[in-house]
Amino acid sequence: MNLVESGDIAKTGAKPKLPTTIPKLTDTMLDVYRIPLKYLYYNDENGRIATQIRREFGTLSPHADELDSDYNDKIAAFIEEDNASALKKTKKSIKEKGQQVYGYVLQDGRIIDGNRRFTALRQLQTEAGTSQYFEAVILPFTYDAKADRAQIKRLELAIQMGTEEKLQYDPVDLAVDIYQTIISDSLMTKKDYANEANMTLKEIENRIATIELTHDFLEFINASTEAYYIIKDAKLYNPLFELAKKFAKTFPNQGPKYEQTKETAFALLGKMVHTGGDTVREVRDYLKNIVSSVDNDDYNDAIEDFVEDFRDKLESQPIQSAADYRKRLEEATPELRQISEVYNKTVNRQNRGKNVDSFIADVRETLNTLNDMKRGDGLTGNLQFSNFSKDQVAEIREMLVKINLLSGDLIEVYEDEF
Known part of the structure; x- marks a missing residue:
């Protein structure tokens, strides 16, 4: 705003319309300005950007090109890699129209919305050698005050989630953003975030539960609990989402059984990643066949030693990437094979039990039909013998004779099995 006062930044004359209600801030208080690119920098608190920074650098110090272009260059490379065709389209549009x-943007030049446009303008400025300007609203906020950060997040959500043509968040980035905003930073309530992002409260709760489970999973595999990029690269978010939803229902108070089941699930998830295939479907099968069954405790106990051996392999050295994780899974092939064998035996035993139950149910249904016929003097319901032809009556009698003869033979078979 000092640069506005000195004439280095000019108004465009456009008047913005805020996409959400911000306390003590109205449309009439704001203007759109033409801002030289050198005063601006990408927001390292943005959900998409934060995950990429953790993956590549751990931490970066954000600053504008006026100081040096290193920070913005690194983030610009992320944005181009994320969606090169969208960036190309945006650059073409800006160049022509x-x-x-x-x-x-904020008062210190931090960009809250417009990363792709800013990236396109930086490229055009380099290619053409002419000065470019980013047209943006300058919000009277900074990240220094928590109250300001809460209002910034409200506005960011309204812009990013409330406009259909916006680039959709990666599910990991979105879940991390929800967790950080609500749990870590306490900037918003679950309901506030749900309202601003046009999501249901249940969606918010499920995504928070998924990140909490993700922290446990990353700790289990001997990685940093904030190495969310491993979840992205190994495509583990959706399986963890399924596990988190089920665990919340099955173990509302958590406890020892939850802890044992969680470690079992993490080990089995390693087997699924190692062998490939549809991990989400396999996790759903596991939840249905094991966690939702009476066999869950027995299965956990049966593979407890194998899980411990598997963890020993994981803990041989820290895991820093999805490639590290897959390499460690390869080294733990014997343990994963044992875990898989117990799982398959448990499921096969259940399937045999299901077939037995089905068989007994069929025999019982036959008995019930015969009992009904006996109680109805040979018929059931409202049927009368006058409804049948002589041939039909003879056919039924013949079947009953065969049932009588077969049942006698079968009784002897079952007597032999005692």
Whole structure:
């Protein structure tokens, strides 16, 4: 705003319309400005960008190109890699028609909305050698005050989630953003986030539970609990989401059985990743066949030693990438094979039990039909013998004779099995 006062940044004349209600801030208080690119920088607190920074660098110090371009160059590379075709389309549009949609920035130049437009303008400036300007609203906020951060997040959600043409969040980035906003930073309530992001409260709760389970999983495999990029690269978010939903229902108070089941699930998930295939479907089968059955405790006990051996392999050295995780799974092939064998034996035993139950149910249904016929003097319901032809009556009698003869033979078979 000092640069506005000195004439280095000019108004465009456009008046923005805020996409959500911000206390003590109205549309009439804001303007759109043409801001030289050197004063701006990407928001390292953005959900998408934060995950990429953790993956590549651990931490980065955000700053504008006026200081040096290193930070912005690194983030710009992420944005181009994430969706090169969308960036190319945006750059072509700006080159031909100018910037059509304004962005939002904070007073220190942090970009809250407009990363792809800013990236396109930086590329155009380099390619053409002419000065480019980012047209944006300058919000009277900074990240220094927690109250400001809460309002910034409200606005960011309204922009990012409330506009159909916006690039959709990766599910890991979205879940991390929800967890960080609500749990870590306490900037919003679950209900507030749900309202601003056009999501249900249950969706918010499920995603928070998934990140909490993700922390446990990353600790289990001997990785940093904030190495969310491993979850992304190994495509583990959806399986963990399924586990988190089921665990919340089955173990509402958690406890020892939950802890044992959780470690069992993490070990089995390693087997699924190692062998490939549809991990989400396999997790759902596991939840149905084991966790939801009476066999869950027995299965956990049966593989407890194998899980411990598996953890020993994982703990041989820290896991820092999805490639490290897969390499460690390869080394733990014998343990994973043992876990898989016990799982398959348990499921096969259940299937045999299901077939036995079905068989007994069929025999019982036959008996019930005969009992009904006896109680009805040979018929059931409202049927009368006058409804049948002589041939039909003879056919039924013949079947009953055969049932009588077969049942005598079968009784002897079952007597032999005692």
